[in-house]
Amino acid sequence: MNTTQQTGGQSPLTGQVLFYQQPQPLSPEDHGGLGVKQIPEPFGFLRQAHAVPVTVTEFGLAASSYPIIFVGNDRTPVAVMGVRQGQNLFVDEQGRVGEDHYVPAFVRRYPFVFAADDASDRLVLCVDRAAPMVSNQPEVPFFENGQPSKFTNDAIEFCKEFERQRRATADFVKMLVELDLMEQKTVAFQPRDNQGNPVGDQQKIADYYAISEERLNALPEAKYLELRNNGAVGACYAHLVSLLNWPKVIQRAVRLSPPAPLNA
Incomplete structure (x- = not known):
């Protein structure tokens, strides 16, 4: 499956992912003035997971903090x-996870995510437009002079590596089942x-x-x-x-x- 980080318009995307309320294919046309800023509760979005x-x-790493099932x-x-739907026991009142507890890569990649494009066999880099850290007055922009910023390129590489590890995990589980x-x-x-x-x-x-x-x-x-x-x-x-x-x-x-x- 091919991957792409930009698209000129809104493509039909498949799948719903935890945390993501309004994922949009990242593009300079639609998100040229956007970026991220520091927020008071960096992991507030994790509270209900x-x-x-x-x-x-x-x-x-995760085994030192949580049961893995x-x-x-x-x-x-x-x-x-957490043991109740909608309650994370490791996010404090300040929207932070304690330094002694591991934060999974699934969480750290937010607000970015790869999504499947129905129109072709590829993955499209998306950003959750509703994410609290996404701003039209950013401290770190998504694009500079119409090109992905270093921050965005780093995010792309992080998501690519996550996708590789996700596929390796699927192979691992398949082996356990077999x-x-x-x-x-x-x-x-x-x-x-x-x-x-x-x-x-x-x-x-x-x-x-x-x-x-x-x-x-x-x-x-x-x-x-x-x-x-x-x-x-x-x-x-x-x-x-x-x-x-x-x-x-x-x-x-x-x-x-x-x-x-x-x-x-």
Whole structure:
């Protein structure tokens, strides 16, 4: 699939992506006077995302902060950043994510994104015109003298690399499915009173897919060596270690807003 960063008009684009309210193909004709500015809440747009897609190369970094689970028919890997729909537990009142928590590339590429163009087999670089940092009085412009600025070119390269990693992640997941390494799991929470005694019924937080360590260890040696040699084993164990973060995320949810029911 080919990629392009500019288009002279509005092309029909397919797909809806988390965060993006008004994605438009980036062009000097439509966005020549626009750019980005600093905003008071840099990650305010992340507040309502309780799960964010991550690529396989990010598993090691994300695993230190969040559970990484696989969801949906495509078994998309996501970092769990909350246990309730519409609530991210890692964005503070100032719209920031703590320095000790990893921010996925899916978030860092915003307000840019590649989108599919129905008219041809290509990807078009888009910008979310509704993004709070996009301004007609920019500190950093998208274009200079009708050409992409360094900022825009850097964004293009970042999005290209993200697309490469997204495809590598799809290949990784396909390999896990072909080797039958996935199993369905459920995570639940037992409410307790101030003395630690159980109160009421358990609350289910999420059903998801995870790698089975038992099946991974039971692989034929040749298959296991193949996973090791292509770097997949490290990602598998990073995912397994990340699941140890479930209690931390649940307790964070209880501490921040105990009255609401937990439901991812």
